[in-house]
Amino acid sequence: MIDIQHLSFGYRTQNEIFQDLTLQLGAGHIHGLLGKNGAGKTTLLKLISGTLFPYNGNVSTFGFTPAKRDPMMLQDIYFLPEDLFLPALSIQSYVKVYAPFYPHFDYTQFDSILQEFEIASKTQKIHTLSHGQKKKVQIAFSLAANTRLLIMDEPTNGLDIPAKSQFRRIVANAFTEERCIIISTHQVRDLHSLIDYITILDEHDIVMSHGVEEITKRLLFKWYDVGEAPVDALYTEESIKGVAAVLENHQQAESKLDIEILFNALFANKDKFKELFKK
Amino acid sequence: MNHFFSFYRIKQLAIRYLAERGRRDLIIIAAYFIAFAFLPRLGGGNPSDASTSSLFTLILILGGMRFTARIFHEIHQPASGMHFLHIPASRLEKFLLNGVLTLLFYPVVCLLLYYGGTLFGNLIAPVVPSFLNYPVIDVSSIIPAAYLKKMIPQYLICQATFFAGSLFFKKHPTTKTLILFTSFFLAVGVIQLIVIKFLWGDIDPMQNGAIVINSIDLFQAIESSSLLTGIKYISIAFVTAFFWFVAYFKFKEKQV
Numbered sequence: 001m002i003d004i005q006h007l008s009f010g011y012r013t014q015n016e017i018f019q020d021l022t023l024q025l026g027a028g029h030i031h032g033l034l035g036k037n038g039a040g041k042t043t044l045l046k047l048i049s050g051t052l053f054p055y056n057g058n059v060s061t062f063g064f065t066p067a068k069r070d071p072m073m074l075q076d077i078y079f080l081p082e083d084l085f086l087p088a089l090s091i092q093s094y095v096k097v098y099a100p101f102y103p104h105f106d107y108t109q110f111d112s113i114l115q116e117f118e119i120a121s122k123t124q125k126i127h128t129l130s131h132g133q134k135k136k137v138q139i140a141f142s143l144a145a146n147t148r149l150l151i152m153d154e155p156t157n158g159l160d161i162p163a164k165s166q167f168r169r170i171v172a173n174a175f176t177e178e179r180c181i182i183i184s185t186h187q188v189r190d191l192h193s194l195i196d197y198i199t200i201l202d203e204h205d206i207v208m209s210h211g212v213e214e215i216t217k218r219l220l221f222k223w224y225d226v227g228e229a230p231v232d233a234l235y236t237e238e239s240i241k242g243v244a245a246v247l248e249n250h251q252q253a254e255s256k257l258d259i260e261i262l263f264n265a266l267f268a269n270k271d272k273f274k275e276l277f278k279k
Numbered sequence: 280m281n282h283f284f285s286f287y288r289i290k291q292l293a294i295r296y297l298a299e300r301g302r303r304d305l306i307i308i309a310a311y312f313i314a315f316a317f318l319p320r321l322g323g324g325n326p327s328d329a330s331t332s333s334l335f336t337l338i339l340i341l342g343g344m345r346f347t348a349r350i351f352h353e354i355h356q357p358a359s360g361m362h363f364l365h366i367p368a369s370r371l372e373k374f375l376l377n378g379v380l381t382l383l384f385y386p387v388v389c390l391l392l393y394y395g396g397t398l399f400g401n402l403i404a405p406v407v408p409s410f411l412n413y414p415v416i417d418v419s420s421i422i423p424a425a426y427l428k429k430m431i432p433q434y435l436i437c438q439a440t441f442f443a444g445s446l447f448f449k450k451h452p453t454t455k456t457l458i459l460f461t462s463f464f465l466a467v468g469v470i471q472l473i474v475i476k477f478l479w480g481d482i483d484p485m486q487n488g489a490i491v492i493n494s495i496d497l498f499q500a501i502e503s504s505s506l507l508t509g510i511k512y513i514s515i516a517f518v519t520a521f522f523w524f525v526a527y528f529k530f531k532e533k534q535v
Contacts, residue, residue, distance in 0.1 A: 051364050051535045070282055074367035085358035087299045097298045100291050101367040 001027045001149065001180045002048055007057035009040075009047060017043055019204040020057070025197075027148065028177040029211070032195035033184040034263055039201040041184040042082070045151050048182075049079050062148065075102055078142045082154040084134050091122040091137055102145040110144035113170055117163065131158045139167065143174040150181045156190040164190050188259040198259065200266060207266060208277060212257050218276060220249040221258050234272060235265030248276065288368040292376045295366070308392060311338055315396025320404070335422065339389050339430065340437055347381040347441035348453040351530070355449040360535035374530050378523075381438050393422070432515045439522035446529040 002025040010016035017040040025031055035041050046052040047059050050066030050073070059066055064073035089097065091114070099105040114122070117136040126137060135158050142150055156164050171194055175181060185191055199209040208215075219234070224243045229236045233245040244258065246265040266273050318334055353359040366373070444456030 046361075046535070049365065051361055053532075053534055069364065069370055071285075071288060071367045071369045071372075072282055074365060077365070079361065079365050081358065081361050083358040085356075085362040088302075089298060093298055097291075097295045098366075101288070 001025060001062060003058075003060040004048075005058045005060075007047065007059060008055045009043065009052065010055065013055070016055075016204060021205055023199065023206050023209060025180060025182065025199070027180045029197040030171070030175060030181045030183065030195050031197045031199055032188070032191060032259065033182055033199050033201070034186075034188065034259070035201035036267075037186075039203075041201060042153055044201065045079070045153060045182065045184055048149075049077055049151060050074075051079075076148045078102075078145045078147045078150050080138055080142045080150070080152045080155055082157060084131075084138055086126040086134055086138065088125060088127045090125050091119070094126055094137070095122075095141070098141070099145075102147065104146035106144050106146055109146075109174070110140050113140035113143055113174075116166055116170060132160055132163065135159060136163065139170070143170060146174075146179075148179055150179065152181065152183045154185055154187070155183060156185065156187050168194050188263065192259055195259065198262070200263065202267070202270070207270060208273065210277060215262065216249070216255055216257050217252065218249055219255075219257075219262070220247040220251075220253055221245075221255045221261060222247065234276075235261070235268050237261055237264060283369045283371050285368075285372070289372050289376055292366070292368055292372060296376065296380065307342075308388065311342070311389065311392045312396045312399070314338065315393050316400040316403075319397075320400060335389070335393050336430065338393075339386060339434060342389070343381070343385055343434060344437055344441050344457065345453050346385050347438050348445045348448075348456055350377045350381050350442065351445040352452075354446075354530075354533055354535065357535055360533075364533070364535055370531050374527055378442065381442055382435075386434060390422075432512065435519045436515060439519040439526075443522040443526040443529070446526050446533070 002023075004021060004023040007018050007021040007023075008016055009018045021044075033041050033044065043052060047054055048061055048066060050061070050069045053067040061073055062076060064070050066073065086094070095107070095110060099107065099110075111122075114137070117140065119133060119136055119140075126134060129137065135155070139152075139155060142152070156167060159167060168191070171181065183191055183195065188195075195212070197209075197211045198215065200207045222245050223241060224230075224245055226238065226243055229243045229245045230247065233247050235246040237244045244261045246261060249255070314334065315338075353363050363373070440460055441453070441456050444459070445452045448455045
């Protein structure tokens with residue numbers, strides 16, 4: 001669905017964010033795009049959706065060149081940005097104005113998502129809503145648009161605790177094998193159960209891009225009491241709960257991926273992890 | 280064809296424009312209506328054809344500059360720019376709609392408001408004591424075809440320049456384009472002075488007067504000669520087309 005080949009990009013030519021980056025993202029997955037602050041997550045999303053143009057290399061989204069902003073491509077992409085822009089319209093007017101641009105927009109689905117988010121009245125002016133409520137309206141619209149590619153930049157920022165679990169449920173329900181959802185986030189705990197493919201960016205390049213199944217096939221995530229973690233662990237992290245350890249999964253044992261620990265482990269020992277996933 | 284141009288999408292973009300900016304435009308429309316209805320009759324002077332036409336010129340050109348210079352305002356802000364560029368319509372459709380809004384919608388609405396406002400002024404004049412002296416303005420005669428013919432090229436150049444300005448300047452596009460526009464004509468004036476000085480040396484007041492008379496003659500010559508008029512219109516068309524092309528390529532390359 002998304003094919004990036006040898007991409008180079010920087011806001012200034014001397015300071016490139018990406019150098020020769022190659023990445024493929026397929027349908028049927030909820031991709032988690034992770035990286036430190038300034039790693040280029042939002043920039044990559046903008047390159048995929050066509051609001052930024054690469055210096056070198058190719059980006060292809062459903063076979064289109066995003067920089068051309070072809071309406072056939074745009075009607076199949078919804079970008080939910082971190083900084084929301086919502087015009088001074090009521091919710092129902094917003095839908096009336098923007099839904100016709102998306103041929104697969106489902107009005108019933110939009111209403112039911114709003115209901116689930118406990119937004120009762122569609123006559124409310126969007127700009128008078130709280131930040132969290134605005135986000136809920138945008139999330140509802142983005143999912144009801146039923147685009148093949150849904151890009152969400154920090155979608156859980158500003159959502160209250162119940163809304164975060166509602167969000168997970170709603171996204172899981174709206175997900176189909178034909179869709180590709182990319183979620184860029186720092187709040188990995190909020191989306192832990194949702195993401196099934198992880199892409200981690202660092203220093204101009206992709207450090208890791210694998211499915212959760214593939215990761216847990218190669219890595220074992222285990223908790224130990226303090227002092228009991230094996231010495232050959234790739235990474236250990238102490239907390240009140242004990243010691244979280246990441247080990248090579250020689251025995252193909254089953255474990256539950258902890259994205260936050262994986263992220264920390266990767267940055268503590270990047271070369272080792274790269275080598276491990278090359279095999 | 281559907282990839283680049285669809286009347287359906289243009290219609291949707293127009294609906295979006297009216298929904299989001301309609302209320303603001305309505306306030307401006309009301310202000311223009313009131314201005315056309317009352318201003319020509321205020322101050323006790325005769326609301327002559329000339330004064331009404333100059334108010335129309337002022338609103339058409341100055342208001343048009345402001346309206347056109349802000350037409351792409353939203354693409355310069357990161358959040359609204361992202362929002363606008365992601366709307367599923369082609370670059371050509373978005374560009375064309377804004378072009379039509381500034382090139383046709385604004386002047387036509389101005390013209391309608393002018394006639395509407397003046398008629399409304401005529402209608403209420405008998406009941407407003409201060410209007411009793413000059414109650415009726417002949418709407419049909421005050422904007423003759425010749426006046427409109429003169430105004431159209433002026434508006435075309437202004438529209439094209441400020442349209443490009445709205446894409447090039449993130450902040451204060453009206454002022455910045457106006458400064459550039461003025462600077463350009465000042466530069467042309469300075470070049471003319473240099474040429475004159477080079478050709479005739481220092482100029483005394485008598486010579487200066489002669490140059491002014493000559494330039495008046497030149498304007499008259501342009502008006503009366505079909506060749507010179509043709510050159511004038513070709514130059515206007517060239518400048519207008521140039522700014523339209525520049526604006527389109529700037530819009531195509533816009534990144535947020």
